[in-house]
Amino acid sequence: MMSALAVQNLSVAIRGTLLVDGVSFDVGPGECLAIVGESGAGKTLTAAALLGLRPDAARVTAEVLNIDGVDARDFSETDWRALRGSRVGLVSQDALVSLDPLRRVGAEVAEPLAIHTRLSRSERRDRAIELLEAVSMTDAARRAGQYPHELSGGLRQRALIASALAGEPAVLVADEPTTALDATVQARVLALLRSIADAGTAVVFISHDIAAVRRVADRVMVMRAGRVIEQGAVADVFGAPQEEYTRALIAATTHEPRSDRFGLGDAVLTGVEVSKSFSGVPAVDDASFTLLQGQTLGIVGESGSGKTTLARMIVGVERPDSGELRWSGGTHRVQLVHQNPLGAFDPRWTIGRSLREALEAGGVPRSVRAARVAALMAEVGLEPALSRRRPAELSGGQRQRAAIARALAADPDVLVLDEPVSALDPSVREKVLQLLWRLQRDRELTMIFISHDLDVVAAVSDDVLVMQDGVVVEQGTVAAVFAAPQHPFTQELLAASAGGV
Template sequence: MIRVEDLRVTFQLPRRTVDAVRGVSFEIEPGECVAIVGESGSGKSVTARSLVGLAGPGARVDAVRLEVDGQDARRFAPRDWRRLRGGFAGLVLQDALVSLDPLRTVGAEISEVLRVHGERSRSARTRQAHRLLEEVHVPEPQRRAGQYPHQLSGGLRQRALIASALAAAPKLLIADEPTTALDATVQAQILRLLAERRAAGQTLLLISHDLAVVAQLADRVLVMKDGRIVESAPTKALLTGAVHTYTRTLVEAAAGRRRATGPAPGPVVVEATALRKVYGDRAVVRDVDVTVRRGEIVGLVGESGSGKTTVAQLLFGLAEPTSGQVRFEGQRFSGVPERARRPLRRRLQFIAQDPLSAFDPRWTVRRIVAEALPRGASPAPFLERVGLGEDVLDRYPRQLSGGQRQRVAIARAIAPRPSLIICDEPVSALDVSVQAQVLDLLAEIREQDGTALLFISHDLGVVRDLADRVLVMHDGRVVEQGPASAVFDRPAHEYTRELLAAVPTLEVPA
């Protein structure tokens, strides 16, 4: 179905050329499910998009052989590509909130595919759109078809996106990070949906940075790094006997690794009692108690909308609780003017999910870290602690990789020697392999400085690997809490069990 030999893609940028893909060969047979795994920048997305002629603006695609649907695609004119798109191959991208046109209803998006592929009658298109939505298990398809992406939940709109990609019954479905933006339980549902399509004979090409996600589905995995395929093997063989070191890091990262627990917890750093936050007539946080002691890593898990970020804001003094109170290092931290909080602020730091938007883009790394230090102090030692050399000092956030940026964020957070760092999804935007390194770093800082961490995440796998104690939030309440081992090994609450079941795990065959 697809035959690629020595595929090369270069991007001609104003100042330099980037070799995104450097000689990749693979084949996809009908009915197969092939996965390309690699970190961001490895060239996996570009490889996949080259198969439908959408490598991107300014891309030069060369290949010894580029056979798509039995035709030589190297000489394709735009109209030849258009004929294949949608009909031969459907494309599903990461986040349906932006991958579906936000100004059009999902029904209109699906029916557009049908129109492009020759369905003239409007009413027939509408009927088919409803049927397609039903096929991907969207309840009340008639009503949903008339809604806009932002009115649907993350899972529903991802289903709608898949429905639109499937509308013209393509032979090949290309899914590029189809679940990366989703909560664990929703991710599990979408993976189940893809598995269902696969069982029905759909040929699939999956792209992901997370081996655990694709391992359940794929027959074969291609591991990409720096524009090359470093290893290619049937999934089972890859998990048990990876040859390449990079593949082994990926397998290890996906399997997860429990980090050492820290020293015995010290005195209470932050204590919140009976926190309640109401926005309008909606209680977002209801009767939440949180205590974090010195040297402790407390995981706060829950899906989006569970109220975990609001709890973080309340603890951090960014929002006032409707009732209940927060004490930080024994002093009142809620219900007092900001003036009273300010002297304590240095002892309480924050790491955000996306440091790119948390940093001033016009500041160099030097200035970003130095801001957290007394005047004249050098930021270099803190960068060294997070494993960055002096060469990054004069760079701007944009010029760093995601992992480097998060290291800078950590350097800035530890610079004032805080007693507590609140980390809100600190690794969710990172590749799995980079995630592991950042988690190692956080564990090390706790170990050496005795800094307490409140670690907020929707990713249970990450929390399991790092936290001593876990609080599980659902609908604004803490439904379960306890030592990490107890919660993860013997979940008491129904919701926790559901969450755990949804975590994609690598079951490495013995």
């Protein structure tokens, strides 16, 4: 069978620096090839080359670059525009950014039809609805008339996939399409991608999520520093990896639920039937829980489940409409670590200035702030020189460490972490988790850890609250809840967590 996509000795260089070095692979119709690796591995640049989307100043060369029978090595931008959408489609990571916020979803899905077909406007509209139905979007006709911001993350991603499929491409490139999605939504999108491959499309699936790759891909290609270091059938590569790097990637995404509960003290915080509504819509409904000294309490649930609203009430940003949050033993200092540290820092300020501001707010004298900044940087494993950089000049892992350092500047008793590692590569995520374990031990911190990643929650938490539609539907020790979930929603979450925990 002829390959839908054939690549030999693909290289991408920018200003003389080789970022993709001699990559070769092929994908047949009905097959899914996953490309895995950490940030900087070259996987996204490789995907971009398949679509003619090279960065400015990039030089792309290949001995073979054959897409659905077409030799694309010497293509102009005009040639690529004709190929994109008709023979190769793209599903990117952030559907909210990729979809035009000013256009209705149906018009967005129909755009490739206007470019690559001679269908009339009404025919394109009807076909757009058919495509939305094909990606299992409920009430597709109504959704087609909505704007992207009116759809959930999972529905936006389905709309993006429908748009990519509109031109009936032979090759579909999916670049981190499930990174920001909840477990159940992620499972549905992965199942959709698998069904697209089974229907005959060649799918290139780019991800750092090993569990997702296990779920959707036939073969996997592991990249590091621009080179392919290992490739083969998913079962072979992940079952018996030959490279130490591959073994480390796999180990960083597999954790056993914590079973030890040593050193936990008395109750620090008790939530008694806490409720919060916005515009009459309940966000948290009669939530009750207990947080112990030295404990890590995990909170899991889908988007809109109320977990972030509950966290905002705990840190005092929101006030409950009813119920009570009872702090024990006097005043407690609580700090929040946001999901997106790049958005949480002032982009104009250096990291050092942000830390000094936090120390000033905590009453630390000016004379000792410089020394405290250096100590905080060292405590979270950052070189002191990095304090002179702005947030955009740091890697994702470095920014998250800096965000933790700023939270620690206030010397908190309780640290609330809202999706603190969701955007990080496996090994970087593992280092941040190890940092949190060490900080908890050294500072005797109590932590609340919010995440949609059940494997991460299993790794760091003593106890877990499972939330659905604002209600705590199940709670208990992580080991007990994950081993024998009692509520149907918890069972669904665990089943949907790609690869399980």
